[in-house]
Amino acid sequence: QLQLQESGPGLVKPSETLSLTCSVSGDSTTNASYYWAWIRQPPGKGLEWIASIYYRGTTYYNPSLKSRVTISVDTSKNQFALRVTSVTASDTAVYYCAGHSRKAPAVTSWFDPWGQGTLVTVSS
Amino acid sequence: QSALTQPASVSGSPGQSIIISCTGSTSDIGGYNYVSWYQQQPGKPPKLIIFDVNNRPSGVSNRFSGAKSGNTASLTISGLQTEDEADYYCSSFTSYSTSVFGGGTKLTVL
Numbered sequence: 001q002l003q004l005q006e007s008g009p010g011l012v013k014p015s016e017t018l019s020l021t022c023s024v025s026g027d028s029t030t031n032a033s034y035y036w037a038w039i040r041q042p043p044g045k046g047l048e049w050i051a052s053i054y055y056r057g058t059t060y061y062n063p064s065l066k067s068r069v070t071i072s073v074d075t076s077k078n079q080f081a082l083r084v085t086s087v088t089a090s091d092t093a094v095y096y097c098a099g100h101s102r103k104a105p106a107v108t109s110w111f112d113p114w115g116q117g118t119l120v121t122v123s124s
Numbered sequence: 125q126s127a128l129t130q131p132a133s134v135s136g137s138p139g140q141s142i143i144i145s146c147t148g149s150t151s152d153i154g155g156y157n158y159v160s161w162y163q164q165q166p167g168k169p170p171k172l173i174i175f176d177v178n179n180r181p182s183g184v185s186n187r188f189s190g191a192k193s194g195n196t197a198s199l200t201i202s203g204l205q206t207e208d209e210a211d212y213y214c215s216s217f218t219s220y221s222t223s224v225f226g227g228g229t230k231l232t233v234l
Contacts, residue, residue: 037223046127046228047162047170047213060221063125096169103158106221110160110175117169 002026004097004115011121012091018084018120022097029075030055035100035108036073036080040093041117048093052100052108053080060108087122094119128153128214128226135232141202144229146214147195152224154195158217161190161199163210164228170213174199201231209233 008020022036029036035052042048051061051071059071065084073080084091095118098111129147136142146153146161153159159177162170172181174190177197187208189200197216201208214226 039225047215047225049215049223049225052223060223062222063220100223101175103217107156107158108217108221108223109158110172111162111170111215111223112172112175112181114169114171 002099002113004113006097006115006118010119012087013124014088014122015086018087020082020095022080022115024078029073029078033102035102037098037100037111038082039096039098042093089122092122125218125222125224128224130226130229133230135234136204137234138204140204144199144212146197146226148216149195152216152218153197155219156217159192159197160215162213165210204233206233
């Protein structure tokens with residue numbers, strides 16, 4: 001059964017870089033049926049898709065975050081990662097990693113499964 | 125890209141049916157049958173309950189159903205139960221090969 005688990009610092013200072021890793025178990029990140037995604041949820045607010053990546057390196061980003069975000073995949077470790085640069089308080093959120101179903105090249109659909117999420121607070 | 129539009133809240137009594145709408149554009153909901161719905165209980169990650177407009181994952185109650193007409197998708201919950209009280213989110217693929225969520229709807233079971 002595919003499972004995902006986020007890891008990374010829970011506290012990041014303003015203007016610094018947020019880095020998170022998602023460890024995949026129960027299947028391989030090279031599974032052609034999936035992209036791998038990051039989604040965040042500020043406290044008390046809704047979900048925001050951040051980015052998705054295919055194991056061969058194809059990436060898609062939320063246009064509103066694209067200039068500050070990098071998603072990457074390490075198939076040898078069965079992990080994928082997120083970096084957000086120049087963080088501010090508005091980047092405070094629970095960050096989720098998720099499987100993102102691949103319908104065709106450059107076409108995706110649902111998110112499943114999801115990790116449990118990790119709270120990242122941006123504060124000095 | 126703009127978030128999909130959902131009502132902030134809906135309510136219903138046990139046993140009743142409710143419908144949650146999710147409105148987008150021809151660039152997302154209207155252009156593709158790749159709409160999904162998620163249920164989120166407090167403190168938990170979202171749970172997929174509908175995929176590709178009207179398909180239920182294994183283990184999801186048949187009281188949940190999805191549909192789409194034009195640029196608007198909808199989630200119907202029939203036979204409301206107290207355990208259905210949660211936040212619900214829609215999501216769609218877009219013509220830019222990105223994904224977008226709705227703002228979320230809080231369901232209260234009175």
